[in-house]
Amino acid sequence: MRKKVIAGNWKMNKTLEEGLALASEVVNIAKDEVPADVNLVMCIPYISLAAISKIAGDKVAIGAQNVYQKESGAFTGEISASMLKSVGVKYVIIGHSERREYFGETNQQLADKVNIALANGLTPLFCCGETLAQREKGIHIDFVNTQLTEGLFHLSPEDFKKVVIAYEPIWAIGTGVTASDEQAQEMHAKIREHLASKYSAAVADEISILYGGSMKPDNAKGLLACKDIDGGLIGGASLKSRDFIDIAKSY
């Protein structure tokens, strides 16, 4: 049985005070409304991790949005996996398209980030996804497969099973345009096929693959009902407690 994961990605939003207010709303509502088999995660700015993980309780896990690929040392401004772990972080987003695009993160660097996250007991939320131009050229499946191969396929099957994948078509992120249920399901099935070709059908079947890109309460039900979609990575709608919880309740 694959785990269901609904993860919020606050991106660069919310001061500590605003974040504490949003997180406590989510925690309070989630206790009563979110089914026990749905894993709720909030991926929040570094500055708020320590304080919010103290109020998150058992129902909501805390995630970071990035990690540096070295254990420690002279890397001014960076944050290590062991630092994240020390403040109660359980998940870390790796390879979000905004990191790839604006900060030049490469598949090789992301592979190193995956390794250091796993070595510290963190669950990588590994993102992949194509641009609109790549989709229009018909190379989207190959492009996403290469991201997965170069970022993850060095892992042993045991380590690979600890990873959660998020498919986020770049053209759907923050645009209000969501992939249709059919487009999303098709890509998720292709991703699972690619995982099976490297590992095995049994291993591929255990990996949770989340959809991300303008997921909202009114489109979540259709997406989450798709056979190969095991949850969502939610940006904009995770900034409103009601919307985030309503997505989680759509299962």
Ligand code: PGA
């Ligand atoms: P969005 O962002 O839900 O605002 O489209 C998703 C993401 O970037 O993870």
